[in-house]
Structures are given as C-alpha cells and as structure tokens.
Amino acid sequence: GIELSGFDKEHLERFLIKTGNREYVDLDFRWVLETDIKSNTTPAAIAVFERSKNGNFYGYVENVIKDGQVITENKTAVLEELVERAVELNDQALDLQNGDIGHINYQLERLRLKEKSYLLDDALTDERVAELAQDRADLRAEYGELEKQLFALRKQAQRDQVTVKDMRGEIVTLPLYQVLDFWFPNDMGFVAKLGHYFVQLGKFVADDPREANTEGGVFPAIFGTVFMVMLMAVIVTPFGVVAAIYLHEYASKNAVTKMIRIAVINLAGVPSIVYGVFGLGFFVYVLGGSLDQLFYPEASPSPVFGTPGVMWSALTLAILTLPVVIVSTEEGLSRIPSTVRHGSLALGATQAETLWRIIVPMASPAIMTGLILAVARAAGEVAPL
Structure with a gap:
C-alpha cells in the first residue's frame, strides 16, 4: 500500500x-x-522493439550488427531491412516445420498405428515388417534433409543483432530473430501514429497469440467462435424446427405433450456450465471413448474422438440452444390462423403439403428469430483458444 x-x-x-x-x-x-x-520528456530517439517473447523492449539504438559487422550509417533503414529479413526467415522456418516436417511426423505416426493394428490382429508378417521398416527409413531420411534446411534457416535468422541502451544505462544485445517490429513512437506525427494504430489492429485481429495468450493476436478465438457457431446453427436449426412442428402440428394435446413443453421451457433456463459438463461427460468420454474403442483400438491410450473438439462443442451448443429454437418456432406456428390450414385442406391439399407450402413459409420469421437468438446465446458462451 x-x-x-x-x-x-x-x-x-x-x-x-x-x-x-x-x-x-x-x-x-x-x-x-x-x-x-x-x-x-519525450525523447525522439527512444525505440520500441516488439519481440516474439519477453514482451516489448524499450531503449536507444546504439549499434546495428550485420553479419558480425557494425553498421554506422543509415542505421534505422538497415535495421528495418534486417528485421524484415529475420521475420521472413522465421516465417519460412515455421512453414517448413508445420508443413513438410509436420506431414512426415504424421506419416510416421500412421506407420506406428498401422504396425500396432497388425499386432492386434495377429497379422504382422515378416513381409509387412520389412515394408514398414523400409517406409519408415525413407521418411526418416527425408526428415533428416528437411531438418537440415530448418537448422539452416534458423541459423540465417540468428545472424544479426542490435545493441540497445536501456533505462538503466546498460547496453543490451537483442537478437533480431526475436524482433517482430520496431518503431520510434515519440518521433511519429499524427498520420504516422494513425497508420501504426491500424497496422497493430490488423496484427491483433489476424495473428496467433503468443506468450500464453498475453500477447499477439486473437485470430484463433475469432475463427473458432465463428466456425463453432455456424456448425451449431447447421445442427440445431433442422432439429429445432422439426421438433416444434411435431409438437404443434402432429402431437396429441395430452399430458405427455404438456410435460414435454414444460421440460423444453425449463431447459432454456439451465446454466451453461451444466450443458458444458454434460457435453464433456457424454460426448467426449462416453460417445468419443466408445468410438475410439470400436474403430481406433490401435491408437489407445491416445484418444481420437475421446478428446475435446469442435464437433463435440458444436453438439453441446446445439443442445444448449435447442429450446430457444423450439419455443420461438412454436410461437410462430401458433400465430398462424387456423382458417389458413382449413382453407388449404378444403382445397384438396394434404397435411404435409399444407405444412411445407403454407405453414412453414408463414412461420419463417419466427424460425429466423429463433436462429438469431440461438446464435446470440451460443456466441456469448464459446471461448475457443
């Protein structure tokens, strides 16, 4: 205090x-x-270095070291060029690691699962052992070549440095492969600051998070939210509309139907955490675990479907928002005058024709209202990172 x-x-x-x-x-x-x-004071020479780890660094640029040589002229321009070079090399290394090398790792894992599947089926013959060994040797040889390329890219990215004087007056050497961008905020005019603001805003929207979600962008969260809500809408809309049509048009007006309506209304007030626990227990552990035991025994104990995923999350959200769609659609159906139904039937239309050509189109505003309310609630509940 x-x-x-x-x-x-x-x-x-x-x-x-x-x-x-x-x-x-x-x-x-x-x-x-x-x-x-x-x-x-607002010294114009102070610089801000945005880094891939350990956050921003603030200080005065002292020297720019390019391939072991100290640059004395046009330091800012040279530093900008070297930072762009390091960022490009890091991107190439990341693409190589997540692309070609990741594909080889996936193929090696497939070979391991294939071998384990043969063992479980008691079908691992000498010919299959030799075939698997040859495929594994080819993949490892290719992996070794790609690993050399990866190390070469990282070595090139680690070539340059910049020395900076910090607030303590000490000289600190920053490797440029950790620097994502730099700028001089006190030397910017209004237009430059406005442009820098939009650049940083674009990074925040389009980049991946760093440093345990404390830095970087929120693109995975945005993409995950939109994708999960769209998938939920595709699942919940037909089920909710069909359930509402059945309850209002086909189900008998008895105690069972009344209890079902009461249950649907009560489900709309259940806290979201209850649905989350249900989705984790039923979809992930029960349904997903059963699918793994039936179709992927060779992958045990690593789960395939028995792990949290976007499909299970979308199904849980569909159950969460199903009462909203049912109630809204049924209210729309109840507002349609009975004379419309009777007139259609009197003209010779069947109940199904009356339903799909007259009743459902007239109730479409209520269906869209239910879908919008479902999307609004689902978007407020998801937090994919």
Whole structure:
C-alpha cells in the first residue's frame, strides 16, 4: 500500500506505466504517483522493439550488427531491412516445420498405428515388417534433409543483432530473430501514429497469440467462435424446427405433450456450465471413448474422438440452444390462423403439403428469430483458444 498521510491533497492521481524489458526489470508494469514525477520528456530517439517473447523492449539504438559487422550509417533503414529479413526467415522456418516436417511426423505416426493394428490382429508378417521398416527409413531420411534446411534457416535468422541502451544505462544485445517490429513512437506525427494504430489492429485481429495468450493476436478465438457457431446453427436449426412442428402440428394435446413443453421451457433456463459438463461427460468420454474403442483400438491410450473438439462443442451448443429454437418456432406456428390450414385442406391439399407450402413459409420469421437468438446465446458462451 501507499501511505497518504503526508500529502496535502485529498485525492492523488497515479499512473500505470509499462516499463517493459521484463527479463532485466522485475515488473513489466508499475504504479507511479503524480507527486513522484519530477519532469516529463519525450525523447525522439527512444525505440520500441516488439519481440516474439519477453514482451516489448524499450531503449536507444546504439549499434546495428550485420553479419558480425557494425553498421554506422543509415542505421534505422538497415535495421528495418534486417528485421524484415529475420521475420521472413522465421516465417519460412515455421512453414517448413508445420508443413513438410509436420506431414512426415504424421506419416510416421500412421506407420506406428498401422504396425500396432497388425499386432492386434495377429497379422504382422515378416513381409509387412520389412515394408514398414523400409517406409519408415525413407521418411526418416527425408526428415533428416528437411531438418537440415530448418537448422539452416534458423541459423540465417540468428545472424544479426542490435545493441540497445536501456533505462538503466546498460547496453543490451537483442537478437533480431526475436524482433517482430520496431518503431520510434515519440518521433511519429499524427498520420504516422494513425497508420501504426491500424497496422497493430490488423496484427491483433489476424495473428496467433503468443506468450500464453498475453500477447499477439486473437485470430484463433475469432475463427473458432465463428466456425463453432455456424456448425451449431447447421445442427440445431433442422432439429429445432422439426421438433416444434411435431409438437404443434402432429402431437396429441395430452399430458405427455404438456410435460414435454414444460421440460423444453425449463431447459432454456439451465446454466451453461451444466450443458458444458454434460457435453464433456457424454460426448467426449462416453460417445468419443466408445468410438475410439470400436474403430481406433490401435491408437489407445491416445484418444481420437475421446478428446475435446469442435464437433463435440458444436453438439453441446446445439443442445444448449435447442429450446430457444423450439419455443420461438412454436410461437410462430401458433400465430398462424387456423382458417389458413382449413382453407388449404378444403382445397384438396394434404397435411404435409399444407405444412411445407403454407405453414412453414408463414412461420419463417419466427424460425429466423429463433436462429438469431440461438446464435446470440451460443456466441456469448464459446471461448475457443
């Protein structure tokens, strides 16, 4: 806490200042009282380095080291060029690691599962052992070549550095392969700051998160939310509409139907966490685990379907929003005058023709209302990271 007994003011203003340089300073943020600030300066030469780990670094650029040589002229332009080069090399290395190398790892895993499947079926003959060994040797040879390319790209990315003077007055060497971008905020005009704002906004929307979701972008969360809600809408709409049509048009008006309607209304008020626990227990552990035992015994104990996934999440959201669609659709059906049904039947139409050509089109606004409400609730409940 802060002792305020020695101050004359009734209210004191304090500022939360980001100091950065977290590997050299204890706190990334610190509180500073207004009375402790002696002067405000905005040095134009101070730079902000956005890094892939350890957060931002603040300091004055001292030297730019390119392939072991110190650059003395046009340091900012050379530094910008070297940062772009390092970012491009890191992207190439990441694409190689997640693309070709990841594909080979997937093929090796498939071979392992294939061999285990032969063992479980007691069908692992000498010919199959030799075939699997040859395929595995070919993949490992290809993996070795790609690994050399990956190490070469990383070595090239680690070639350059920049030396920076931090707030302690000490010189710190930053490897450029960890630097994503840099800028001089105090040297920017209004237009430059506005452009930088939109660039950072684009990164926030389009990039992947870093540093345990404390930095980087939110693209996976946005994509996961949209995809999961769309999948939920595809699942819940036909089931909800068909259930509402059956309850209103076909089901007998008896105690069972009344209890079903009461249950549907009550389900709309169940907390979302209850649906989440049900989805985890039933879809993931029961249904997914049963599918693994039936179709993927060779993958045990690693789960295939018996693990949280977007399909199980969408099904859970569909159950969560099903009462909303049913209630909204049934209310729309109840608002259609009975004379419309009787007139259609009197003209010779069957009940099915009356339903699909007259009743459902007239109830489509209520169906869309239920779908919109379901999407709104589902979008507020999901948090895919």
